[in-house]
Amino acid sequence: xxxxxxxxxxxxxxxxxxxxxxxxxxxxxxxxxxxxxxxxxxxxxxxxxxxxxxxxxxxxxxxxxxxxxxxxxxxxxxxxxxxxxxxxxxxxxxxxxxxxxxxxxxxxxxxxxxxxxxxxxxxxxxxxxxxxxxxxxxxxxxxxxxxxxxxxxxxxxxxxxxxxxxxxxxxxxxxxxxxxxxxxxxxxxxxxxxxxxxxxxxxxxxxxxxxxxxxxxxxxxxxxxxxxxxxxxxxxxxxxxxxxxxxxxxxxxxxxxxxxxxxxxxxxxxxxxxxxxxxxxxxxxxxxxxxxxxxxxxxxxxxxxxxxxxxxxxxxxxxxxxxxxxxxxxxxxxxxxxxxxxxxxxxxxxxxxxxxxxxxxxxxxxxxxxxxxxxxxxxxxxxxxxxxxxxxxxxxxxxxxxxxxxxxxxxxxxxxxxxxxxxxxxxxxxxxxxxxxxxxxxxxxxxxxxxxxxxxxxxxxxxxxxxxxxxxxxxxxxxxxxxxxxxxxxxxxxxxxxxxxxxxxxxxxxxxxxxxxxxxxxxxxxxxxxxxxxxxxxxxxxxxxxxxxxxxxxxxxxxxxxxx
Numbered sequence: 001x002x003x004x005x006x007x008x009x010x011x012x013x014x015x016x017x018x019x020x021x022x023x024x025x026x027x028x029x030x031x032x033x034x035x036x037x038x039x040x041x042x043x044x045x046x047x048x049x050x051x052x053x054x055x056x057x058x059x060x061x062x063x064x065x066x067x068x069x070x071x072x073x074x075x076x077x078x079x080x081x082x083x084x085x086x087x088x089x090x091x092x093x094x095x096x097x098x099x100x101x102x103x104x105x106x107x108x109x110x111x112x113x114x115x116x117x118x119x120x121x122x123x124x125x126x127x128x129x130x131x132x133x134x135x136x137x138x139x140x141x142x143x144x145x146x147x148x149x150x151x152x153x154x155x156x157x158x159x160x161x162x163x164x165x166x167x168x169x170x171x172x173x174x175x176x177x178x179x180x181x182x183x184x185x186x187x188x189x190x191x192x193x194x195x196x197x198x199x200x201x202x203x204x205x206x207x208x209x210x211x212x213x214x215x216x217x218x219x220x221x222x223x224x225x226x227x228x229x230x231x232x233x234x235x236x237x238x239x240x241x242x243x244x245x246x247x248x249x250x251x252x253x254x255x256x257x258x259x260x261x262x263x264x265x266x267x268x269x270x271x272x273x274x275x276x277x278x279x280x281x282x283x284x285x286x287x288x289x290x291x292x293x294x295x296x297x298x299x300x301x302x303x304x305x306x307x308x309x310x311x312x313x314x315x316x317x318x319x320x321x322x323x324x325x326x327x328x329x330x331x332x333x334x335x336x337x338x339x340x341x342x343x344x345x346x347x348x349x350x351x352x353x354x355x356x357x358x359x360x361x362x363x364x365x366x367x368x369x370x371x372x373x374x375x376x377x378x379x380x381x382x383x384x385x386x387x388x389x390x391x392x393x394x395x396x397x398x399x400x401x402x403x404x405x406x407x408x409x410x411x412x413x414x415x416x417x418x419x420x421x422x423x424x425x426x427x428x429x430x431x432x433x434x435x436x437x438x439x440x441x442x443x444x445x446x447x448x449x450x451x452x453x454x455x456x457x458x459x460x461x462x463x464x465x466x467x468x469x470x471x472x473x474x475x476x477x478x479x480x481x482x483x484x485x486x487x488x489x490x491x492x493x494x495x496x497x498x499x500x501x502x503x504x505x506x507x508x509x510x511x512x513x514x515x516x517x518x519x520x521x522x523x524x525x526x527x528x529x530x531x532x533x534x535x536x537x538x539x540x541x542x543x544x545x546x547x548x549x550x551x552x553x554x555x556x557x558x559x560x561x562x563x564x
Contacts, residue, residue, distance in 0.1 A: 083100060084099065097187075248267070250268065297355070317458050318530075367465055440481065454484050487525075492518050
């Protein structure tokens with residue numbers, strides 16, 4: 001017995017130590033009592049949206065920490081200046097001169113103390129970094145003790161290892177020729193040719209501005225990776241601490257240059273899934289819950305002042321892509337018949353519980369280019385007509401499914417099963433294969449992707465159709481993670497390019513809708529759903545303004561006094 005006790009004691013202590021090391025710290029009581037807790041998901045979380053996968057869900061955190069040169073407001077086509085004070089365009093449309101705001105301060109944190117205000121160097125650094133230009137950081141002297149080679153070579157090699165998926169998908173380095181500082185408060189962006197979409201790209205959720213001074217400091221310590229893990233921005237909140245996949249604690253930036261935030265502490269809870277987030281919300285463990293389990297929204301009682309639901313039309317599209325590298329898929333009659341066999345209204349009801357609409361076009365209705373004159377997608381559910389074309393072909397097709405919960409598809413495998421059932425009724429055998437995004441990227445890199453169809457989707461970073469349609473359907477993105485149909489149509493590319501030559505919104509809209517009609521005629525993808533961005537909030541939370549991209553500005557929120 002004594003020996004048993006001696007053996008047991010160290011085992012118990014070890015178990016306690018492991019449990020203590022892996023358990024998430026408790027939420028501080030002062031935050032629970034006086035702050036706001038926002039429940040969301042950890043999928044794709046990053047403190048640097050520039051490196052996040054294009055078209056995947058961006059977490060709300062970075063919108064609080066950073067600012068951009070421009071932003072989209074009130075669904076307008078024209079971005080409004082933020083860190084930019086104003087801008088002008090040269091007569092030939094190739095030079096954008098941006099005048100910057102003055103007196104904007106970067107965060108003071110435990111890991112960085114700025115010595116100067118925001119200026120043109122920060123813009124040049126931030127843009128040149130995503131463009132992949134090797135001059136985005138200054139070099140050290142050749143005689144540097146720390147480096148045998150010029151420093152820019154070292155970090156240029158490191159930069160090659162970092163990807164910026166959104167900017168790569170829109171080929172930003174083929175649009176912008178150079179970015180340079182004219183003076184401390186003026187930046188000049190030179191384009192290869194006129195491009196009416198540039199300001200919208202600079203207003204996207206990916207186009208945040210870093211501190212160049214912070215980057216240089218990290219660079220000198222051979223620690224540039226910290227730029228993406230311990231953030232420093234100019235936004236209304238700064239990071240207090242972070243526990244991986246559990247929570248991020250933000251505190252108010254006392255030096256914020258715009259209107260002061262009303263709530264001092266914000267905790268972003270990353271720990272729960274859709275169902276768990278709603279449970280936490282009803283238990284009072286968070287005041288806002290994003291992306292709730294839509295099948296459970298019926299639990300919200302009407303006219304109950306304790307909570308409310310907020311929703312907005314989203315700039316997104318769930319779709320089924322055909323792989324044009326497969327011989328069978330080359331037949332347009334086959335693609336159209338498959339489209340007619342799919343009951344998209346059933347998908348909307350079963351998967352989204354009516355928090356989405358059937359996508360009858362490629363461009364979401366929330367976009368300024370969505371036109372009431374564009375004919376709706378003609379291939380609604382026509383099972384008998386589809387069966388006449390498909391039943392004698394004895395087709396056996398492989399459908400890959402990116403098995404990750406996304407805004408545009410909360411239940412990918414379930415949706416795939418519905419599509420499989422519909423196609424079986426039309427005489428087509430479908431083999432479903434769940435894959436991870438990492439596996440898919442590897443297969444694309446090796447050119448070994450073996451699917452006939454793939455269930456996927458796209459999230460827009462702004463309201464401009466160029467950054468919505470070009471990444472997923474242009475020739476320049478064939479064989480990449482964004483264009484999973486591997487479709488290439490020069491006529492489509494020419495139409496898209498012509499839309500960038502004019503700054504006239506009506507002319508651009510007409511061009512994009514012409515491109516859209518071509519897509520719906522050729523059918524490289526079958527549009528399925530446009531999904532609403534939904535959250536539920538405690539009745540005490542006021543002034544929630546949600547964008548079509550799922551973000552909201554915490555600095556505008558306030559808490560109504562009264563019961564919790």
